[in-house]
Amino acid sequence: MNILQSFKMALKSIWGNKMRSFLTMLGIIIGVASVIILVSIVNGQMSYMKDSFTSMGTNQMTVRLTNLTTRYADVDEMYQFYNDNKNLFSHMTPSVSVSATLKYGTESLDDTTVTGVSEDYLGxxxxxxxxxxxxxxxxxxxxxxxxVAGYYIAWKLYGSVENALDKTIKINGSAYRIVGVISRQDEDELEAGGTDDILYLPYSSAAKMNNTAKISNYVFATSDTDYTAKAKESLETFLMGIYKDDSLFRVTAMSEMLESLDSMIAMMSMVLGGIAGISLLVAGVGVMNIMLVSVSERTREIGIRKALGAKKKHIMQQFVIEAAVTSSLGGVVGIVVGSVATTLVGAAIGIDATPTPGAVIVSFSVSVGIGLLFGYMPASRAANLSPIDALRSE
Structure with missing residues (x-):
């Protein structure tokens, strides 16, 4: 008996016991679908987070200082360092966060991100x-x-970008003139606290508003991401010379955070895929049990085939292929169910979740492997039956 004949017999046996075959496949379907859904949803969520980090600039690094009375770096010193290292850096800006309420007429905004920056910040x-x-x-x-106002502020308080330009807006009670409006960042939605609900001030004005004599936050952009390590080292060496204590300053490169996020994505995918994969092992036990029942039911058939000259390897082949076909069909259905469910769940929670090729290939391969592995013992039992004992079976 060749493999094609064994395959046809496997399909005939599966079709002849449709309900039992479906229940056997159900565990495989759930296992495969679970792996695809969990891994794809996690990857979709992590990709969203990764895009958020990327939009902040992978060539950027933030500097946070703890200024003391006797040890501090002022703006002029930071700019001097920047100018001395133009081969490493393309931009630099002090950054001063302001907790503020914006008001125009009777309208007010409380969730706006207000930041004091330099002329380099836009680029x-x-x-x-x-x-x-x-x-x-x-x-x-x-x-x-x-x-400079964000797109949301222009539309929320003034009705349009044109109306906002050169108008006055009150920031914590102080009147400021809007000299520019940033282009829309979020094409999907304008909302309070969103990426378009932003306001930029001169960092000197923001520091005065905060009563801050010494600015403690800066943002640098490297001229090339390949210079990140060297640029960070130069910054830390410069700051160590001023502060004499590395606990008083911190330099964080966005590219390093992105690498950490990539590692976390891979680890989370593996962990969740492994958890979902446990259901595939449970399904494998189900396949083995059903195949053992099938061997018991077809004992006389096995005896007749052996009496007619069927060899041990042919009997073995027939039952292993039947188990593999059962789990493979379950795997295919699981891929379809998992792919559809992933798209629906992703849409429901608002992320772009699509089935990842890796999750599909691994889950299907495992389902086939489980069919072969757990089908081996029933197949071995069938192949080792004595023809005489099998023919006597009722």
Whole structure:
């Protein structure tokens, strides 16, 4: 008996016991679908987080300082370091976060991200202007009360970008003039606290608003991501010379955070895939039990075939292929169910989740392997039956 004949007999046996075959496959279907759904959803969520980090700039690094009375780095010193290392850095800006309430007329906003920055910030973040201009060096030097509004602010408070330009907005009660509007960042939704609910001030004005004499946060952008390690080392060496204590400053490179996130994605996928894979092992036990029942039911058939000259390897082949076909069909159905469910679940929770080829290939391969592994013992039992004892079976 060749493999094709064994395959046809396996399909005939499966079709002849449709309900039992379906229940046998059900464990495989659930296991395969679970692996695909969990791994794909985790990858989709992690990809969203990764895109968020990437949008912040993989060539950027943040510097956080703890300034003391006798040990501190002022803005002029940071700019001097930046100018001395133009071969490593392309942009630099102080960064001053302001907790503020924005108001225009009777409308007010409380969730806006208000940040004091330099004239380099727009190019560093790869943002564009929809109207007007960005903050200039003269605004910073003279602490001008000007600001650049996000797209959400322009529409929420003024009705349009054109209406917002050159209008006055109150920031914690102080009047500032809007000199520019940032182009829309989120094409899907304009919402409070979103990526378009932002406001930029000259960092000198923001520091004054916060009553901050010494700025403690800076953002650097390297001229090339290949320079990240060297740029970080240069920054840390410079700051160590001032602070004499590495606990008083921290330099964080976005590219390093991205590498850590990639490792976390891989680990989470493996862990969740392994957890879901346990259901495939349980399904394998189900396949083995059903195949043992099948051997018991077909004992006389096995005896007749042996009496007619069927060899041990032919009997073995027939039952192993039947187990493999059963688990393979379950794997195919599981892939379809898992793919559809992944798309639906991803849409429901608002992420772009698609079945990953790796999850599909691994889960299907495991399902076939389980059929072969757990089908071996029943097949071996059938192959080792004595023809005489098998023919006597009722």
């Amino acid at each position: 560093m973040k790869d943002q564009t202007l929809d109207a007007g201009r960005f903050i200039s060096y003269s605004d910073i030097a003279s602490r001008q009360k000007v600001c």
